[in-house]
Amino acid sequence: MGRTMEDASIGIIGMGDMGKMYAQRLSAAGWRINACDRPENYESLTQEFASQQRITIFPNGHLVSRLSDFILYSVEAGVIDRVVAQYGPSTKVGAIVGGQTSCKAPELAAFEKHLPSDVEIVSCHSLHGPKVNPRGQPLVLIQHRASDESLQFVDHILSSFGSKHVYITGEMHDRITADTQAVTHAAFLSMGTAWQANNQFPWEINRWVGGIENVKINITLRIYANKWHVYAGLAILNPAAKQQIRQYAESVTELYKLMLGGHREELKQRVKAAGAAVFKEGQEAQDLLLKDEVLDRFSLSNRSREKSPPNSHLSLLAIVDCWSKLGIVPYDHMICSTPLFRLWLGVTEYLFRNPELLEEALDTAIDDNTFRSDDLEFTFAARAWSDCVSFGDFESYRDRFERIASYFAPRFPEASQLGNEMMKTILEKTTNNP
Numbered sequence: 001m002g003r004t005m006e007d008a009s010i011g012i013i014g015m016g017d018m019g020k021m022y023a024q025r026l027s028a029a030g031w032r033i034n035a036c037d038r039p040e041n042y043e044s045l046t047q048e049f050a051s052q053q054r055i056t057i058f059p060n061g062h063l064v065s066r067l068s069d070f071i072l073y074s075v076e077a078g079v080i081d082r083v084v085a086q087y088g089p090s091t092k093v094g095a096i097v098g099g100q101t102s103c104k105a106p107e108l109a110a111f112e113k114h115l116p117s118d119v120e121i122v123s124c125h126s127l128h129g130p131k132v133n134p135r136g137q138p139l140v141l142i143q144h145r146a147s148d149e150s151l152q153f154v155d156h157i158l159s160s161f162g163s164k165h166v167y168i169t170g171e172m173h174d175r176i177t178a179d180t181q182a183v184t185h186a187a188f189l190s191m192g193t194a195w196q197a198n199n200q201f202p203w204e205i206n207r208w209v210g211g212i213e214n215v216k217i218n219i220t221l222r223i224y225a226n227k228w229h230v231y232a233g234l235a236i237l238n239p240a241a242k243q244q245i246r247q248y249a250e251s252v253t254e255l256y257k258l259m260l261g262g263h264r265e266e267l268k269q270r271v272k273a274a275g276a277a278v279f280k281e282g283q284e285a286q287d288l289l290l291k292d293e294v295l296d297r298f299s300l301s302n303r304s305r306e307k308s309p310p311n312s313h314l315s316l317l318a319i320v321d322c323w324s325k326l327g328i329v330p331y332d333h334m335i336c337s338t339p340l341f342r343l344w345l346g347v348t349e350y351l352f353r354n355p356e357l358l359e360e361a362l363d364t365a366i367d368d369n370t371f372r373s374d375d376l377e378f379t380f381a382a383r384a385w386s387d388c389v390s391f392g393d394f395e396s397y398r399d400r401f402e403r404i405a406s407y408f409a410p411r412f413p414e415a416s417q418l419g420n421e422m423m424k425t426i427l428e429k430t431t432n433n434p
């Protein structure tokens with residue numbers, strides 16, 4: 001292999017949020033980092049990292065690739081092929097290459113296509129955002145074209161994160177993350193779309209205040225405050241995601257039609273059968289915590305509330321219907337769970353493991369027309385996001401995303417502070433920190 005742990009250096013191509021987080025944490029653990037972003041960002045990055053002795057900034061990926069023993073591409077998923085085509089042939093002989101993109105099929109295809117055959121491939125994916133402490137969070141490692149020794153080398157490099165290493169294939173990664181990431185995002189993106197379409201800031205309206213609603217609101221705003229390309233890439237480029245998001249939109253539509261038609265018994269039967277398939281007896285996940293007393297602390301609203309206002313919870317009924325139609329047991333996907341997914345599963349579980357609350361939601365869906373127009377917009381939104389992902393057009397995804405994001409933007413600073421506290425509190429209880 002020709003490299004020793006002592007003199008090895010790590011290359012990072014793409015110094016955005018994730019690239020910088022990796023550079024900071026790996027250099028703090030004692031590794032030498034060679035990093036670059038696009039050539040036009042060279043000057044500013046050099047200044048930013050001037051005081052960090054173990055991080056050297058280079059003008060481009062050729063210079064990073066020819067020097068480094070483990071090279072990580074941390075660029076937008078949509079450009080991975082182009083960037084690997086550009087710098088891949090400059091990779092140091094015998095080096096190991098990996099990527100941080102959220103969908104592995106295009107990344108691994110790019111590596112196979114453009115890397116010299118003497119280069120090994122071990123890819124990875126931290127299943128959390130750049131501001132989350134990696135300790136205890138899942139970190140996927142994919143030994144795609146590499147010896148066991150090289151996998152151990154990468155394993156060792158990344159061990160300082162304290163993450164929970166998960167060893168799977170790229171294909172399995174994409175199938176699981178279609179659910180834990182792409183469908184989860186589709187649900188929250190649709191909530192935001194519906195609120196915007198009805199011209200609502202949900203925390204200002206009585207029927208949205210408290211409990212589960214705080215999670216819905218805080219996560220939706222958290223997603224819209226983030227970069228569109230992260231969500232577009234992992235949904236559009238993952239074939240399993242298209243199918244799963246389409247099923248989610250179909251479940252939303254069919255349940256909404258049952259509500260609209262007043263088909264109480266059919267609705268109850270369908271939802272409860274789905275619930276029984278997903279939440280099997282004795283299959284409780286780790287303590288997911290979601291209790292109203294805690295969730296109530298994270299409200300953007302300044303109103304107080306005594307009891308949860310009844311809600312049809314269409315978004316939650318539909319995800320369970322979707323999982324059951326696809327034969328997915330979400331607890332099996334905890335190995336690739338992100339913090340958002342655990343919260344999403346947590347609120348869903350909270351509703352489905354509370355028979356009175358579920359009954360109340362189903363009766364509200366039939367009897368109470370307060371939510372009809374919200375649910376109508378939510379149904380349109382779920383279908384529109386599904387179409388957008390299926391068409392695979394990054395620019396129209398960006399346009400939809402940014403239009404809705406700008407509606408909520410004035411509340412981002414407050415929402416992100418509150419959302420961070422909520423995540424922290426809930427993560428402390430839902431992560432098995434070693």
Ligand SMILES: NC(=O)C1=CN([C@@H]2O[C@H](COP(=O)(O)OP(=O)(O)OC[C@H]3O[C@@H](n4cnc5c(N)ncnc54)[C@H](OP(=O)(O)O)[C@@H]3O)[C@@H](O)[C@H]2O)C=CC1
Binds near residue numbers: 039101126227233
């Ligand atoms: N954000 C998150 O929560 C997570 C993201 N990921 C994945 O990690 C990857 C990076 O995400 P993130 O850091 O958030 O995104 P960013 O947009 O912050 O970072 C990507 C960086 O790559 C740069 N880049 C683009 N082309 C080149 C090139 N030819 N050479 C060098 N640099 C280039 C971009 O520059 P410019 O902006 O100027 O184009 C940008 O600085 C994505 O694939 C994402 O899906 C994975 C886990 C979590």
Ligand SMILES: O=C(O)C(=O)Cc1ccc(O)cc1
Binds near residue numbers: 102128180234
């Ligand atoms: O938790 C989520 O789903 C996020 O939104 C953060 C995120 C985004 C992309 C990833 O590949 C991993 C995590």
